Amino acid sequence: MLKLGVNIDHVATVREARYRGQGRGEPDPVAAALVCEAAGAHGITAHLREDRRHIQDRDVWRLRESIKTRLNFEMANAPEIVAIALKLKPEIVCLVPERRQEVTTEGGLDAVGNLEALTETRKRMNDAGIEVSLFIAPDPTQVEAAARLGAQFIELHTGAFAEHFDQKQARNQELERLVAAAKQAHGLGLKVNAGHGLNYQNLPVLHLVPHLVELNIGHSIVSRAITTGLSVAVKDMLALMETYRN
Numbered sequence: 001m002l003k004l005g006v007n008i009d010h011v012a013t014v015r016e017a018r019y020r021g022q023g024r025g026e027p028d029p030v031a032a033a034l035v036c037e038a039a040g041a042h043g044i045t046a047h048l049r050e051d052r053r054h055i056q057d058r059d060v061w062r063l064r065e066s067i068k069t070r071l072n073f074e075m076a077n078a079p080e081i082v083a084i085a086l087k088l089k090p091e092i093v094c095l096v097p098e099r100r101q102e103v104t105t106e107g108g109l110d111a112v113g114n115l116e117a118l119t120e121t122r123k124r125m126n127d128a129g130i131e132v133s134l135f136i137a138p139d140p141t142q143v144e145a146a147a148r149l150g151a152q153f154i155e156l157h158t159g160a161f162a163e164h165f166d167q168k169q170a171r172n173q174e175l176e177r178l179v180a181a182a183k184q185a186h187g188l189g190l191k192v193n194a195g196h197g198l199n200y201q202n203l204p205v206l207h208l209v210p211h212l213v214e215l216n217i218g219h220s221i222v223s224r225a226i227t228t229g230l231s232v233a234v235k236d237m238l239a240l241m242e243t244y245r246n
């Protein structure tokens with residue numbers, strides 16, 4: 001069964017737009033995570049960025065305490081964040097690029113160019129009982145490097161596939177790259193996740209990629225929640241206004 005990890009970063013983005021620096025505010029990404037779990041999500045994904053632009057430190061600790069599924073902690077391979085991950089003990093970390101030099105041309109982590117540093121972090125995480133995934137482009141050299149450095153998972157970057165979804169030829173090319181990378185990774189003993197830009201239109205086509213274990217999806221789910229939830233939100237506000245007497 002294909003599993004769903006819901007990325008709740010975008011919930012925090014909305015909160016930070018109003019409450020940045022205040023240590024409080026709505027919407028609460030942890031409350032959102034609990035709703036996702038209750039709806040059947042298999043895991044929660046959150047990215048504590050070095051610049052803290054959306055998820056804050058307090059969010060990840062509260063997530064760790066309250067979620068009942070699995071915490072997938074997205075992180076840059078930066079000393080400060082590595083130290084937090086080792087204390088936080090998520091079930092899995094997904095190493096992602098945050099700086100330009102860590103990024104391959106397709107936008108994934110440059111596992112080939114950062115082999116030593118990534119291997120060291122992979123070992124430290126595994127020694128602490130945390131599995132490691134690498135967010136990489138569907139590029140054979142990157143898949144090879146992920147296997148060489150001993151990662152348990154790769155997360156295939158589906159951004160290019162999503163971006164080219166409306167152009168049939170380019171979409172099919174991206175799909176073929178994902179299929180080839182998934183097969184290669186599986187053959188090398190890696191487990192395969194995928195994510196970025198997946199939505200309600202492109203997901204059925206992604207079913208053509210073999211060996212997928214889990215998809216990490218954020219923006220499209222949070223976007224849909226806004227439109228599907230607006231009706232109730234407006235009705236609740238109108239109900240509060242109804243008792244006004246001038």
Ligand code: PXP
Nearest residue numbers: 007135195196197216217218219
């Ligand atoms: N996977 C990784 C590694 C990510 O960094 C993100 C967020 O950019 C996602 C999945 C989810 O992407 P989206 O919000 O486009 O669904």
